Amino acid sequence: MANHLGWKIEKKKGEYSCGLHPLSSDEQDFLAFFSDKFAEFSKNYDASNFELAKKGIAQLLPKVLQTEQIDADGRQIEYLTQCAISHLAGFAPLDKMLKDSQIEEIAIIGINKPIYVFVRKKGWQKTSAIITSLEYLIHLINKMARPLGRRI
Secondary structure: OOOOOOEEEOOOOOOEOOOOOOOOHHHHHHHHHHHHHHHHHHOOOOOOOHHHHHHHHHHHHHHHHHHOOOOOOHHHHHHHHHHHHHHHHOOHHHHHHHHOOOEEEEEEOOOOOEEEEEEOOOEEEEEEEEEOOHHHHHHHHHHHHHHHOOOO
16 A cells, blocks of 8 residues: 555554554545645635644535545544644644654654654654655655745
C-alpha cells in the first residue's frame, strides 16, 4: 500500500506520543482524496489562515463522506476531521511536538525513519511518527518557512 500523505504513524508506540493514531489504508486513501477536494474547495473559500482552514475542513469533510457514500461513525468523523486539519492546515505529525514547551529539538533523520524529539530533562525520545516522502518533507519545510518570507 502506498502512503499518499507523506507521513504515517506506526502502530508500535514511540516513547513520545505525537497525539495521532495510525490510519488504516482506507483512511489514508480518503485523506489523500479529501486533500484534493479541499484544494478545489479552497479556490472559492478563504482558507488563508489556520482558523479559516479548520472551519472549512470541518464543513466540507462530512459532506464529502456523504457524497462519496462512505459510512463513518461520529468518532471516526471527528478523528478524520482532526487528521485533515492537521494534514492540511497544520504540520501533521509535528503539530503536538511544535506546541510542547518541553520539546527542545525535533530531528527528522531520514525518510521512512522515526522522528526523534529531545524532551527537556528526559533526553532523546523516539516517536511513532514517520515522514514517508521527500516531497512531503520539502513541503513541510516550506510551509514552516513561508510565514518568515522564506522558501527552501
